[in-house]
Amino acid sequence: SYELTQPPSVSVSPGQTARITCSGDALPKKYAYWYQQKSGQAPVLVIYEDSKRPSGIPERFSGSSSGTMATLTISGAQVEDEADYYCYSTDSSGNHRGVFGGGTKLTVL
Amino acid sequence: EVQLVESGGGLVQPGGSLRLSCAASGFTFSSYWMSWVRQAPGKGLEWVANIKQDGSEKYYVDSVKGRFTISRDNAKNSLYLQMNSLRAEDTAVYYCARVASSSSKGSYYFDYWGQGTLVTVSS
Numbered sequence A: 001s002y003e004l005t006q007p008p009s010v011s012v013s014p015g016q017t018a019r020i021t022c023s024g025d026a027l028p029k030k031y032a033y034w035y036q037q038k039s040g041q042a043p044v045l046v047i048y049e050d051s052k053r054p055s056g057i058p059e060r061f062s063g064s065s066s067g068t069m070a071t072l073t074i075s076g077a078q079v080e081d082e083a084d085y086y087c088y089s090t091d092s093s094g095n096h097r098g099v100f101g102g103g104t105k106l107t108v109l
Numbered sequence B: 001e002v003q004l005v006e007s008g009g010g011l012v013q014p015g016g017s018l019r020l021s022c023a024a025s026g027f028t029f030s031s032y033w034m035s036w037v038r039q040a041p042g043k044g045l046e047w048v049a050n051i052k053q054d055g056s057e058k059y060y061v062d063s064v065k066g067r068f069t070i071s072r073d074n075a076k077n078s079l080y081l082q083m084n085s086l087r088a089e090d091t092a093v094y095y096c097a098r099v100a101s102s103s104s105k106g107s108y109y110f111d112y113w114g115q116g117t118l119v120t121v122s123s
Helices: none
Strands: A008-010 A020-025 A033-036 A043-049 A061-066 A067-074 A083-090 A098-100 A104-108 B001-009 B010-014 B018-025 B034-039 B044-049 B058-060 B068-073 B078-083 B092-102 B107-113 B118-119
Touching: A008 B092, A020 A083, A020 A104, A033 A061, A033 B107, A043 A061, A043 B107, A067 A083, A083 B118, A098 B044, B001 B092, B018 B034, B018 B092, B018 B118, B034 B078, B034 B107, B044 B068, B044 B078, B044 B092, B058 B068
Parallel strands: A008 A104, B010 B118
Antiparallel strands: A020 A067, A033 A043, A033 A083, A061 A067, A083 A098, A083 A104, B001 B018, B018 B078, B034 B044, B034 B092, B044 B058, B068 B078, B092 B107, B092 B118
């Protein structure tokens, strides 16, 4: 079955740049999406179609994708950005399956 | 304002059944694919099932095929998940989510989520 692989944790100091990676064999053919989930809350979309930012998402959030790797970048991370981040994509085999990465805990301290 | 409100969660014994509901408002429900996504306690997100606008296409993650059924009632703006033969590993918060499509690359994603309903499978 298709898998997306993320690092379990990333830690930065406030104001530094945080980068979270997501690798998957189908990413050259399919878009990557990124969700932020704070404790006890529903996920929130922060990046769609590799690099687009929904309205209301701060400009410090950006995304990119090259080959089998997608990257979420938080430039000048804030304490309030501390959360779990999940990449998401769809299987390229035509079976309409959605797949989430295992999640990355971002610590900002 | 788009709103998705799940209900129907609770404690059920292994082998039992439960039906989750999701009430949608703030958008034209019948125009969107809809999904269920779950999250086991302390674990990551897992896509569970999708249903097309008219209910004619449905897709499931392998672990629930043959046990769960996704359905919808467009007249009531409601999405459902009938869960049978429940197992301990089905214990999770279940989220209802609206599907958005990326026309190129044939991808889809979830642009709005409900707050979730907790299903606990335990004796």
